[in-house]
Amino acid sequence: MSLSASTFEIIRPVPNTITDESEISVVVKVADPEATEIVILDAKGHEFHRKIQKNKAVYCQSLKAIMGNNTLSVVSYKGSDVKESKTVSVYYRAEVFAGFQEAPSGYKKILFHTDKDEQLCKSCHKMLQSAAQHIVPDNPEDSTCYQCHKNLVNRAKAHAPAVNWTCTECHTGQVGEYGSDADRKSKYSAPDPIMDRCFDCHENSKANWFARKSEHGPVRDGRCNRCHNPHSSDELFFLRKPIWDLCTTCHAEKASGAHVISSFVRDSSHPTRGKPDPARPGRELVCSGCHDPHGSEGIYLLRSKGNTAFSVCVRCHQK
Numbered sequence: 001m002s003l004s005a006s007t008f009e010i011i012r013p014v015p016n017t018i019t020d021e022s023e024i025s026v027v028v029k030v031a032d033p034e035a036t037e038i039v040i041l042d043a044k045g046h047e048f049h050r051k052i053q054k055n056k057a058v059y060c061q062s063l064k065a066i067m068g069n070n071t072l073s074v075v076s077y078k079g080s081d082v083k084e085s086k087t088v089s090v091y092y093r094a095e096v097f098a099g100f101q102e103a104p105s106g107y108k109k110i111l112f113h114t115d116k117d118e119q120l121c122k123s124c125h126k127m128l129q130s131a132a133q134h135i136v137p138d139n140p141e142d143s144t145c146y147q148c149h150k151n152l153v154n155r156a157k158a159h160a161p162a163v164n165w166t167c168t169e170c171h172t173g174q175v176g177e178y179g180s181d182a183d184r185k186s187k188y189s190a191p192d193p194i195m196d197r198c199f200d201c202h203e204n205s206k207a208n209w210f211a212r213k214s215e216h217g218p219v220r221d222g223r224c225n226r227c228h229n230p231h232s233s234d235e236l237f238f239l240r241k242p243i244w245d246l247c248t249t250c251h252a253e254k255a256s257g258a259h260v261i262s263s264f265v266r267d268s269s270h271p272t273r274g275k276p277d278p279a280r281p282g283r284e285l286v287c288s289g290c291h292d293p294h295g296s297e298g299i300y301l302l303r304s305k306g307n308t309a310f311s312v313c314v315r316c317h318q319k
Contacts, residue, residue: 007032043070111186155232193222212295
């Protein structure tokens with residue numbers, strides 16, 4: 001159906017696109033002067049009502065995504081009568097969530113922030129980025145990014161650059177070695193690998209981690225955001241999942257717990273969760289109780305030095 005014969009057009013998201021974050025921005029252009037309201041529905045059926053205003057054609061809404069496929073709906077009304085309804089599908093993929101690591105065939109990543117797309121927003125939004133980095137807005141709502149992306153910091157623990165809306169500290173427009181073609185078309189892509197941006201603030205960690213004997217793959221590759229969410233998280237250290245669940249996403253063979261002593265004591269196992277951690281009172285035993293996920297002076301990323309594991313064992317088993 002052509003735009004002239006339609007009451008509205010869904011500008012973003014483009015059908016069958018991919019998102020790597022839990023937020024979807026919907027942009028709708030209304031063409032019918034008789035339309036009085038549009039209703040935008042997220043994947044769970046939550047409704048967001050927008051009254052049509054005179055001399056205003058473009059309306060936007062940020063939605064929270066669910067993992068996997070999100071079918072979004074937009075309905076236009078004239079009074080109480082439905083004039084038109086359209087749907088669009090977006091796939092929320094996440095590298096550390098089994099079953100959702102890859103989008104189905106036919107889906108692609110299309111980012112919004114190009115000069116052409118931003119023309120739609122300028123009547124309501126100031127689309128210029130801050131002229132000076134490192135400057136924290138007095139009020140979050142003063143940030144160019146806040147109105148559309150505020151949901152990114154709604155989790156329990158928010159990362160300082162995100163909650164202070166100094167977004168261009170990380171979203172530099174650079175792409176990096178692992179960047180996609182879609183990233184190259186966006187004004188505010190963050191480089192992949194992201195580590196150099198992280199080390200701008202965490203400079204002490206750089207010298208510490210890379211002086212160690214053994215390295216963890218994501219650290220070696222500079223991809224901090226594989227394990228950490230750079231915006232916010234409900235978990236410790238801005239992790240994308242609880243520690244044990246995160247580690248066993250890649251190291252599924254360790255999930256039984258038998259890996260600790262099964263090599264020399266048959267039919268025995270060692271817990272890897274669900275028990276108090278004797279070496280760290282008040283905390284539950286998890287993988288990071290014995291292993292350092294960033295790097296180690298010992299073998300197997302253990303929190304020890306040398307070529308044996310016993311110095312870690314005696315932290316809990318002193319007799």
